[in-house]
Amino acid sequence: MAYTIKDVAKKANVSIATVSRILNNQVGYTEETKRKVLKAIEELGYQPNAVARGLINKRTHTIGLLVPKLTSTFVTELLRGIEKVAHKAGSNVIVCHTETRGIKMMKYLQMLNEKRIDGLIFTSEVLKEEYYLYVKKMGIPMVLLSTQSDEYPVPYVKVNDRDAAYTATKYLIEKGHKEIGMLCGNKADLIAGIPRIKGFKDALNDHNIPVNENHIIFSDEFFFKMGLKA
Incomplete structure (x- = not known):
């Protein structure tokens, strides 16, 4: 009983x-x-009951984490860091594997809303309007991790991919190299792919080196085997 x-x-x-x-x-x-x-x-x-107590004190000490993939070491490191800090602060983390699918994303958001989470970490995906509006309706804080949004006023933690690619290319140019190749991810990737390509090309153009499109090799995913194949 x-x-x-x-x-x-x-x-x-x-x-x-x-x-x-x-x-x-x-x-x-x-x-x-x-x-x-x-x-x-x-x-x-x-x-x-954590949810019942949350209704009383307005906090459940629970954070939602939305991740598109769970297969990379990068994501594993993110999870380790998030869980470590959350645990130290006396909070729990609910990890939701969205697989970059909109329907699954919305179902998870609805579930997290029912759990009365205190906040949300949104990682490595484009923040679509329907996601943003739903979280806004939930009335909780959200932080973007390894992604950012130019459309919505949401704080983010992310590497500047354009500047990173520019700096790497500039380094090779300053070492005297001119025939420089780039192994890239999906060329339609708004989060990392496109900014990195832009940084690569900008560095070449700024140093008067012609861009050879044949020197840019694209892959579907950012995995070691894909890079090796490229």
């Missing part, structure tokens, strides 16, 4: 509000009352 906060209050002979205050480390009760409530919780084996 799953006991509720009402059962705890009845057994300890206190109000539900008092039990709630004790569970959330608020004031307004004596030490004796606290001992009675904690004893009742232990005897009943009561497990507070």
Whole structure:
């Protein structure tokens, strides 16, 4: 049998509000009352419902994380860092594997909304209007990771791919190289592919070196085997 906060209050002979205050480390009760409530919780084996508690204190200490793929070491490192910081702050992380599919993305957003998450990390995808509007309706903060949006005012953490490609190309040029190739991802990729190609070409143009399109090799994914094949 799953006991509720009402059962705890009845057994300890206190109000539900008092039990709630004790569970959330608020004031307004004596030490004796606290001992009675904690004893009742232990005897009943009561497990507070995180969502129910979240409705009371407006926080569930849960963060949603949306990732398009779970196969790269890069994503693994991101997950490790996010989980480490969240755990240190006393929060949990719900990881949602969207597979870059819009329908799956929206279903996950709806699920995270039902879980009453405190915030959302959106990674490595283009922030579409329907995603942005839904999160805005949820009324929670969102941060973009390894992506950014020029359309919507959302803070982001991301490498400047254009500048990175420009700097790498410039370095080779300054070493005296002129026949420079580039192994790139999907040429339609707005997040990393297109900015990197732009940086590569801009560096060549700024140093009066003709751009040879045959020196740019595209791949569908950013994986080692794809780079090796290219």
